[in-house]
Amino acid sequence: MHIAVTGNIGAGKTTLTTMLSKHYGWECQFEDVDHNPYLDDFYHDMAKWAFNLQIYFLGSRFRQIKEIRDSGKNIIQDRTIYEDAHIFAKNLSDMGHLTERDYSNYLSLFELMKDFVAPPDLLIYLKADIPKLVGQIAKRGRDYETGISIDYLSKLNDKYDQWIDSYDEGKLLIIDVNNLDFVERPEDFGYILERIDVELNGLF
Numbered sequence: 615m616h617i618a619v620t621g622n623i624g625a626g627k628t629t630l631t632t633m634l635s636k637h638y639g640w641e642c643q644f645e646d647v648d649h650n651p652y653l654d655d656f657y658h659d660m661a662k663w664a665f666n667l668q669i670y671f672l673g674s675r676f677r678q679i680k681e682i683r684d685s686g687k688n689i690i691q692d693r694t695i696y697e698d699a700h701i702f703a704k705n706l707s708d709m710g711h712l713t714e715r716d717y718s719n720y721l722s723l724f725e726l727m728k729d730f731v732a733p734p735d736l737l738i739y740l741k742a743d744i745p746k747l748v749g750q751i752a753k754r755g756r757d758y759e760t761g762i763s764i765d766y767l768s769k770l771n772d773k774y775d776q777w778i779d780s781y782d783e784g785k786l787l788i789i790d791v792n793n794l795d796f797v798e799r800p801e802d803f804g805y806i807l808e809r810i811d812v813e814l815n816g817l818f
Contacts (some may be wrong), residue, residue: 622740623767624767625742628644641689642689643678646766652666678695679695740791785813
């Protein structure tokens with residue numbers, strides 16, 4: 615079983631992934647943020663480091679999927695390889711931070727990798743508005759995220775909505791987390807578990 619949690623920066627992906635892992639006894643696969651050699655530089659100069667960052671994420675995500683496939687275990691993954699192309703790389707291209715040549719090169723590599731990638735059995739999308747995202751980002755206090763602008767988050771949110779509206783790789787569960795606090799309120803986490811259980815029961 616391969617479950618993936620997706621959503622914008624600050625939506626709560628990592629926290630929910632951890633909580634679901636403990637609840638179901640699944641193994642986690644997290645986004646490589648702490649050891650990413652480009653992330654801090656990227657947030658200070660997006661145009662200079664955009665291509666390097668996206669290639670790093672693409673390789674890291676492809677490696678994760680290979681590990682998931684080879685493990686034979688029940689895995690819950692924080693973010694997917696699809697987001698790298700459909701959300702982040704596309705957004706950087708639209709903003710002029712990725713040249714047309716670099717973006718074309720990136721997409722060619724992504725399409726090649728995608729032929730070897732199986733989609734998750736269930737994709738969980740955490741939908742959050744900008745005020746929720748900003749509050750969550752401020753709460754966790756990561757230094758490299760202090761440079762993220764509202765405009766950047768808004769553009770990513772638009773890309774997420776477009777991608778989710780057309781997602782047809784597999785089963786999809788959309789959870790609006792704007793009024794949820796699944797960390798502090800057990801009933802909110804219970805609501806999410808109920809939604810997931812309905813989807814999982816349909817997989818067997």
